[in-house]
Amino acid sequence: MLATSKPLAGTAVVPIDGLIRPGNRSEKRIAIVPARTRVFLPGIDRSETFRIKSGCIALFQLLPDGRRQIVDILGPERLFGRGISDLHQCGAESLCETEVELLTAMRRSLEIEINQAVRQMLRRAQAHATLLGRKTAGERIASALIDLAGQFAENGGNAFQLYLTRTDLADWLGLTLETVSRYLNRFRREGLIDFAGANHISLRDRTALTQIASGRNLALVQ
Template identity: 35%
Template sequence: MYMERNQPDFGAAEWSLPTRCAACGVRMASLCGGISAAALDALNRIGRKRVLRRGEALIWQGDVADQVGILHHGLVKLSASLEDGREQMLGLAFPADFVGAIADRPSSHCVTALTDTELCVFPRSALPGIVEAHPDIGQALLSRAYDELDHMRRWMLLLGRKSAEERVASLLLQFAARGGCMAGAAVPLPLTRQQMAELLGLTIETVSRKLTAMKRDGVIALPDLRSFVIQDRAALSTIAAEYP
């Protein structure tokens, strides 16, 4: 990790960090976890907290975004629409994820809150100068871009080749992996059955049937409509055609 001479690293006392950053629960999992304290301080000076209510957009398709951000809490969807109003969900962003792009061009998709969401947002126009002054921020952004590209390739495989059952199981595993829950604990399911169907390219009836079948077979439990419990992770991974 890049460090300035005589600059304390993140193993030093937390007082060396900006107060807001020291208290951030997703800092080490986000791009901020791989940059120097000086770079973190530079981001802190231009950043501010923003709360999006459910359904509120951070970035609109076709607009040049004036803000980018890092999720602290909540969930946002990435979606694109055709001229006739048909919408396709392209993916989800979870806490610690970076949303938006620093390029000065219209966005190809919307970024919309699916739940009440809190972000640390930065003016997009200020980022090139920050990256030039602190190259480790640029390296962290590049690493995130590679991760996102890899995720999109795997998502293309899911939509293009996986069966309906495999898609639903893969989505459950994704929520479990990003939820940070203990084994056997209920995993929050922030999407409705309809939203799951839209994201996976299925019908709501198909999603409901596949969830019911996994519950019947003892793979998952469904204590309510907005959570699930993995009872047999190896079986769920096998259904998803993924390694456990």
């Protein structure tokens, strides 16, 4: 069930500080990261941190043979940067055009936000380890859909833009591309989800998906 994909050909790699629009101390410093761009942070102090204003960032690790494991998906208001995750070990890639804000290290409240973000990332890492180690394919995909709805659906709704490709989902969930496609199609046939175009998804039966994600509905995860 392990993912076997390799990084997308032609993916750009850029320093994020080269994308930041210049501004004075009183102005927000914003970077627009193009879709499918890997960012790194040369020349920026390890205490610098970025907040996602819109879009989607994937944190990933690469195996020696080039295979990719996505370790987390970050949506709006999530923090990332060298103050939170070691980008020497963990890379960052925008899955769509993404706007990020450089947070000023002088802000006294930033330390509290970073501590909260680190705790959140730790909780998510523990949940991801359980997902990869113990959950079935159906449980993994149901869990991912609920997580993405929580990050990207507006006003607590059930419809959201799916920035991840099937390959991204496979690399995040430790599955093959075929398995991801099969379960998404099955959930659609069962009336649990629906697609409006290729990249917009709605959860039609969130309760059932939650039951599947927690292993309480075995009929739909075999």
